[in-house]
Amino acid sequence: MRLSGKIAIITGAASGLCQATAELYAREGAKVVAGDLNTETLDAVAAKVREAGGEMTAVQTNIAIREQAEALVDAALARHGRLDILVNNAGVLDNFSKRVNGAIIPVDGGWTTC
Numbered sequence: 001m002r003l004s005g006k007i008a009i010i011t012g013a014a015s016g017l018c019q020a021t022a023e024l025y026a027r028e029g030a031k032v033v034a035g036d037l038n039t040e041t042l043d044a045v046a047a048k049v050r051e052a053g054g055e056m057t058a059v060q061t062n063i064a065i066r067e068q069a070e071a072l073v074d075a076a077l078a079r080h081g082r083l084d085i086l087v088n089n090a091g092v093l094d095n096f097s098k099r100v101n102g103a104i105i106p107v108d109g110g111w112t113t114c
């Protein structure tokens with residue numbers, strides 16, 4: 001296992017890229033502390049990870065609010081005593097309408113991440 005014993009905070013883990021990242025990290029032995037706005041889905045992801053033998057703690061977090069971001073870090077430190085990895089991926093993607101030479105060009109300020 002490539003991440004055995006590593007403590008990883010992952011934001012946006014209820015869906016998409018970071019759900020896949022959280023599941024992969026847990027399979028590789030990381031202890032994942034995951035934050036997302038969507039608690040219901042995040043809890044379901046954490047349950048799936050645990051059923052597969054991995055470790056994942058779900059913390060409802062709006063990463064755009066400083067106090068909630070700090071509370072996510074505090075939760076990881078309280079549970080595991082240290083941090084090794086941060087994957088700060090939570091965000092939204094909208095209003096992309098142009099591609100130039102394969103690159104996505106944001107239109108009307110559409111690239112919105114936390």
Ligand SMILES: NC(=O)c1ccc[n+]([C@@H]2O[C@H](COP(=O)([O-])OP(=O)(O)OC[C@H]3O[C@@H](n4cnc5c(N)ncnc54)[C@H](O)[C@@H]3O)[C@@H](O)[C@H]2O)c1
Binds near residue numbers: 012013015063
């Ligand atoms: N999917 C793509 O092709 C692509 C390409 C380039 C960049 N991105 C970026 O990667 C990130 C994830 O993309 P995705 O496709 O996996 O998105 P997704 O919508 O599947 O997942 C995003 C997750 O972030 C959570 N989230 C949103 N705002 C949040 C907040 N303020 N606090 C906590 N959680 C929040 C959502 O609840 C959701 O679970 C985004 O920032 C997106 O802009 C995605």
